[in-house]
Amino acid sequence: MAAKQNGNKGKHMALKRRTAILAALAAAATVLILLWKPTVINNGLQQAGLYAAIAIPMGLVLGIVHIVNLAHGEFMMVAAYATYFACKALGMDPLFAVLPAAAVTALLGWVVFRLTIQRALKAPELNQLILTFGIAIALTQVVNILFTSQTYKIPLEYVSASIDIGENTFPVWSYVFVATAILYAVGLRLFLTRTTAGKAAVAVGQNPRGAAIVGIDVNRSYGLVFALALALVGAMGALFLTKSAIFPQVGSPYTMKSFCLVAMAGIGNIPGILGASVLLGLSEQLLRAFRETRAWADIVFFVLIIAVILGRSVSWRRKK
Amino acid sequence: MKKLLSSLAALALVSGAAFAQSTIKIGGIWTLADITGKQGSAAAQLAVEEINAAGGINGKKLELIVADDEGKADKAAAAVEKLATVDKVEAFIGGMASGAEVGKIPAYAKYGKVVVATGAASSAIVEKALGPSPGSDYYFHLHPWDYNQGASYAEGWDAIQKKYPRIQIKKIFLAYEEGAFGKSSWDATKALFGADKRYTIDGAPFKSALLGGGDYTAVLEAAKAFKPDLFLWAGYDADALPMLEQAKALKFSPGIYLGAPPGWPIGFGSSKLARNVSLYGMWSPAMNDTNAASKKFYDAYVKKYREEPATYFALLSYDAVRILADGIKAAGSTEPAALIKALEATKYASPLGETITFKSSNIIKHQGITRQKILQWQNGIQEVIWPFEVATAEPVYPFPAWK
Numbered sequence: 240m241a242a243k244q245n246g247n248k249g250k251h252m253a254l255k256r257r258t259a260i261l262a263a264l265a266a267a268a269t270v271l272i273l274l275w276k277p278t279v280i281n282n283g284l285q286q287a288g289l290y291a292a293i294a295i296p297m298g299l300v301l302g303i304v305h306i307v308n309l310a311h312g313e314f315m316m317v318a319a320y321a322t323y324f325a326c327k328a329l330g331m332d333p334l335f336a337v338l339p340a341a342a343v344t345a346l347l348g349w350v351v352f353r354l355t356i357q358r359a360l361k362a363p364e365l366n367q368l369i370l371t372f373g374i375a376i377a378l379t380q381v382v383n384i385l386f387t388s389q390t391y392k393i394p395l396e397y398v399s400a401s402i403d404i405g406e407n408t409f410p411v412w413s414y415v416f417v418a419t420a421i422l423y424a425v426g427l428r429l430f431l432t433r434t435t436a437g438k439a440a441v442a443v444g445q446n447p448r449g450a451a452i453v454g455i456d457v458n459r460s461y462g463l464v465f466a467l468a469l470a471l472v473g474a475m476g477a478l479f480l481t482k483s484a485i486f487p488q489v490g491s492p493y494t495m496k497s498f499c500l501v502a503m504a505g506i507g508n509i510p511g512i513l514g515a516s517v518l519l520g521l522s523e524q525l526l527r528a529f530r531e532t533r534a535w536a537d538i539v540f541f542v543l544i545i546a547v548i549l550g551r552s553v554s555w556r557r558k559k
Numbered sequence: 560m561k562k563l564l565s566s567l568a569a570l571a572l573v574s575g576a577a578f579a580q581s582t583i584k585i586g587g588i589w590t591l592a593d594i595t596g597k598q599g600s601a602a603a604q605l606a607v608e609e610i611n612a613a614g615g616i617n618g619k620k621l622e623l624i625v626a627d628d629e630g631k632a633d634k635a636a637a638a639v640e641k642l643a644t645v646d647k648v649e650a651f652i653g654g655m656a657s658g659a660e661v662g663k664i665p666a667y668a669k670y671g672k673v674v675v676a677t678g679a680a681s682s683a684i685v686e687k688a689l690g691p692s693p694g695s696d697y698y699f700h701l702h703p704w705d706y707n708q709g710a711s712y713a714e715g716w717d718a719i720q721k722k723y724p725r726i727q728i729k730k731i732f733l734a735y736e737e738g739a740f741g742k743s744s745w746d747a748t749k750a751l752f753g754a755d756k757r758y759t760i761d762g763a764p765f766k767s768a769l770l771g772g773g774d775y776t777a778v779l780e781a782a783k784a785f786k787p788d789l790f791l792w793a794g795y796d797a798d799a800l801p802m803l804e805q806a807k808a809l810k811f812s813p814g815i816y817l818g819a820p821p822g823w824p825i826g827f828g829s830s831k832l833a834r835n836v837s838l839y840g841m842w843s844p845a846m847n848d849t850n851a852a853s854k855k856f857y858d859a860y861v862k863k864y865r866e867e868p869a870t871y872f873a874l875l876s877y878d879a880v881r882i883l884a885d886g887i888k889a890a891g892s893t894e895p896a897a898l899i900k901a902l903e904a905t906k907y908a909s910p911l912g913e914t915i916t917f918k919s920s921n922i923i924k925h926q927g928i929t930r931q932k933i934l935q936w937q938n939g940i941q942e943v944i945w946p947f948e949v950a951t952a953e954p955v956y957p958f959p960a961w962k
Contacts, residue, residue, distance in 0.1 A: 282776045389594040389822070389869065390768075392800040394830035399807035399961075410776060410808035482804075483773045484797040484824055487592075492771025527777035533764060537737075 272521075276528045279521065281409045287513075287520030288417030289482075292475050294497035294512050295423045296468035302507030303444035303464045306356060306367050310375035311497055312490030314469050317378055318344045318476025319485045323391050326480075333393060337477045344473025349466040356465065357458055375494065383487040392484035415478060420516070423471055424509050430467075440464050444507070499540065503547045519543060582622045583893060585883060586642030587876070588653040588663065590630040594822060594869050595655045599677060599876035600625045601864055602856075603652060606880035609859070616888050623880070624648060632662025639666035649893035650674070652879040655821075655872060657681035658739075664688045667697065673898045675699045675883050677875040681743065682706055682921065692924035696899055699882070699917055701875050701927040707920070709747040711930040712839060715945040716789070719933070719954060722947070726956050728815070732787035733762035734778045734802075736794040738770065744793035744819065761785045768797035775802045776809065783811040791817040796824045803832040807961045814957040822870040828939040835955045836936045841871035842911050843934055843941035845951040849912075856910040871911065878909050912949040 272279050297311045308314075321343055322336040351374065359370050398412040431437040442450040443460040451457050483489065500519065504511030522539045526532040587603050589596030600623075607623045615621060624646045628635035642648045643666070651667065654660045655678035664685070667674050674697055679685040682704040689695040703711070720726050733748045735741030745762050753760040763781045766772025775798070782790055790813035792802060799818055806816070817837040827833050844867065847854040856877055860868050868874065882905055887893055890901035903925070907915045913928065920926035933945040935954055942952035 278776065278780060282774070286774055383592050387594050387597055388592050390795075390797040390799075390824040391826075392797075392824050394800055394804070394832055399804050401808040401810070403810075408809050410805060412808070483801055484768055484799070486769070486797055489768070489797075496771070524777065528780075530763070530781070533777070534737075537766065 272525065276525070277404075277407050278409065279524045279528050281411075283521035283524035284417060284517065285410075285413030285520070286524060287516040287518075288415075288420045289413060289479075290496060290500060290519060291420035291513050291516035292416045292423060292478075293472065293493050294500040294516065295420060295427070295509055296471040296475075297494075297497040298501045298504065298507065298509055298512050299427060299471075300465060300468045301501055302509075303440050304356075304360075304461045305444070306360075306465075307364075307371065307498060308465075308468075309368060309371040309494055309498075310378060311472060312492065312494035313375045313378040314344055314348065314490070315472045315476040315479060315493060316382065316485065316487065316490035317347070318473035319480045319489070320382055320386065320391075322477040322480050323393065323485060326393055332395070333477050333480045337474045340477040341470040341474040344476065345466045345470035347473075348469030349462055352462045352465040357462065360458075360461065375491070379487045379491070386487070388486055388488075390484040390486045393480060395481055398481050413482060415481075419475065419478060420513060424513055427509055436460070436463060496540070499544050503544055505551070515543075515547070581618075582620050583616060583887060584622045584624055584646060584648040585880070586639075586646060586648035586651045586653075587623050587625045588628050588635060588638045588642070588651065589625070589876075590655055590659065591625070591627040593630065593655065595678070595872035596627075596653075598864075598868055598870065598873040599653065599655070602860060602868065602873040602877040603880045605859060605863055606877045606884075610880070610884050616884050617891060621880075621884060628654075628659045628663075630656055630659050632659055635659040635662040636666050639663045639670070643670045643672065648672070650883055650887075650898070652677065652876065652883060654678040657684045660685050661688050668694070671697055671895055673697050673699065673883070673886075673893075673895055673902065675879040675902075676701060677872060677879050678702050680705045680708060681739075683743070686920065686922045689923050691922050692919075695923045696925065697895060698923060699902055699925040699927065700920070700923060701879060701882075701915070703929050703931060704920055704926070705743055705747055707926075707929040708839070708931050709751040712933070713751045714930075715933045718947070719945055723954060723956065726814075726954065728758065728788045730759045730761075730785065730787045731789045731791070732782045732785045732813070733760070734765055734775070734782060734790070734792040734794070735762060736767040736770070736798070737764045737772075738767070741767075741793050748791075761787070765792075765794070765798075767794045768801060769795040773798075773801055775805045779806055779809050779811050782813070783809055786813075788814040789817065790815065791819060793819045796820045796822045796827075799824055799827055800830060800832065803830075803836070807832065810961055812958055812960045816958040825869075828936055828941070833936045833939070835958050837944075837954075837958075838934050838936070838941065839931050840934050840941065841928070841931055842874050843943055843951070844868075845940050845942050846910075846912055846949065849949065849951055850910065852908055852910040853912060874910050878907065878911070878915065882907050882915065912943075 297308060300306055300308050318340045322333050322340050325336055326333055355370060359367050400412050401408050401410045431441050439455045440460045443455060443457050447457050500512050500515045503515040519540060523536045526536040526539055587600055589599045591597055604623055607621045611620050624642060626638035626642055628638050650673040652675045654676045657679045660679035661684050676698060680702055686704055689698055716728060720728060731752050733745055735745045741764060749760055752758045763778045765775050765778040799820060815837055819839045844857055847857050856874060886898055886902040890897040903917055905915060905917055909915050915927045917925040917927055932943050934941045935944050937952055937955060943950050944952060944954040
């Protein structure tokens with residue numbers, strides 16, 4: 240028994256040591272990059288914020304409803320279009336449309352869930368993928384037919400805000416995505432641990448049959464989570480419009496990126512999505528900062544996913 | 560009863576054949592979900608209606624049958640097959656993306672009908688696939704090839720520097736999207752501007768928003784460090800405003816800021832950021848003041864469709880129908896050999912501000928337009944600054960520093 244305890248203690252110490260070494264290495268690398276290419280950290284963090292804020296709602300749906308929503312980015316695209324036309328019609332700033340956009344996509348999410356996804360919850364995973372993929376195509380094509388493939392963008396003064404430090408100029412607007420991602424992560428944690436609906440959703444996510452036995456309306460919980468996730472992605476649609484031009488296919492790459500970030504973080508691991516996004520954002524910007532490595536910036540995304548999933552698989556086998 | 564039915568069927572056949580004989584069918588293939596295809600097909604229809612209203616061609620009505628290539632080579636090939644075999648068209652017009660156009664070429668060659676192509680700039684892909692005369696003589700290419708475009712830009716900037724000595728270009732930076740379009744622009748820029756060492760060239764790729772990118776800070780930082788006199792970017796309309804916003808955030812204001820997307824986003828001109836951004840193109844509504852054909856086309860298009868032509872592809876498609884109709888009229892038939900001969904004598908005053916004739920290019924025998932224009936956004940309008948004979952305004956230089 241004592242030998243086993245000593246062994247565990249040894250393993251724990253080794254783990255602590257390894258974590259401390261990794262943290263020290265990360266800190267040293269950060270300092271080096273800051274001195275060498277100070278804009279990399281700034282740009283990387285802002286890009287990470289954008290990735291995380293879009294991916295977190297997908298992580299929520301996957302963690303609780305256990306559905307990979309391949310129409311995730313397309314719902315954001317629809318919210319961005321709704322925001323654009325509302326802003327044009329009413330002459331308002333997209334920032335004032337964040338809450339209405341969230342409400343509209345939440346409602347759309349609820350309807351889509353009740354009409355389609357709820358009926359496929361017990362179907363094989365492939366059918367669920369085909370269903371959400373079909374929704375993605377339908378949304379893209381409807382927008383394409385209504386508004387053509389031409390791009391829309393609202394020019395905004397404040398998105399060009401920047402700070403000068405020494406000889407460097409640091410754009411700062413995209414920190415709004417960092418703040419949004421943190422708000423989403425903290426808000427969801429509070430919702431899932433402090434509210435009755437959130438606790439019920441967690442229970443449903445962990446054991447739907449057990450949750451049903453104790454009287455939780457499983458489908459209602461699923462619908463609520465799906466609508467909540469779409470509200471978050473809808474709010475991001477309005478924010479996204481401040482930075483990017485929109486067109487029917489604009490959401491599709493973010494579906495893929497979000498799915499990969501969720502896979503890197505592990506299902507249901509929302510803080511993990513933040514970490515994976517930081518890793519991805521910084522790696523991309525670091526590679527883009529140098530002439531010789533610019534072309535590798537896209538590949539790093541796949542390298543990271545493969546490395547993380549392989550690493551997790553090896554560690555799981557060792558534990559076994 | 561049987562007799563009556565047979566008579567009716569015979570009558571239907573005879574009247575159908577008579578209708579077919581009194582109509583000349585042309586097939587138009589565009590990417591209809593794209594604004595260039597949507598407006599291109601609309602402008603072609605406008606030309607058809609104008610021709611029919613003026614009595615048609617040699618007593619026959621013109622009919623346009625439109626097919627969608629969805630921007631894909633396989634769909635484009637299928638569209639040619641369908642138009643040639645099911646609709647039995649006599650000639651083809653249309654096209655925009657080289658990737659889709661190349662899919663049509665084997666089918667075009669198989670049927671040997673005359674084609675008046677409105678798009679496809681890639682020489683390496685499309686012109687090479689067409690091959691030399693006489694195998695490609697059925698193909699009349701209106702849009703300049705990429706090497707024509709590059710040569711005209713070099714010629715234009717040389718002429719501008721000569722006429723306006725305060726504009727001096729020594730260093731050029733190209734930000735190019737990572738795809739085939741951007742890379743071919745980079746190769747052409749290096750070849751055309753870097754060849755005789757008169758200019759110092761640098762460039763960097765970026766991921767277009769169209770392909771999931773949209774963060775231009777790295778490429779703009781590289782450009783800012785290079786301090787170019789001429790900064791140009793080759794990407795898509797989705798990149799136009801975000802790149803300007805990020806350039807402003809980085810306080811990057813080169814002497815000339817030039818964009819070369821196939822089209823511009825809706826409302827770009829009304830943005831303060833667009834002020835004095837230069838661009839490459841073929842046409843602008845500003846030309847209505849100096850060119851009667853441009854004004855006539857513009858007014859008719861706006862009256863019919865209640866929107867402005869957003870890109871020059873609308874005018875190219877309109878021209879394609881007009882040139883084809885003139886050719887059929889002169890040839891007196893749609894028989895390919897006669898029609899090719901008639902089209903070779905084309906001298907068409909285009910609303911694009913030039914007279915289109917067909918000359919040999921590097922590979923094919925029938926190349927129409929070879930020169931593009933240099934324009935600049937001034938007070939929300941695209942003004943032509945070169946060629947000087949069709950210029951609508953003087954260039955504003957330098958690009959203003961950000962406030």
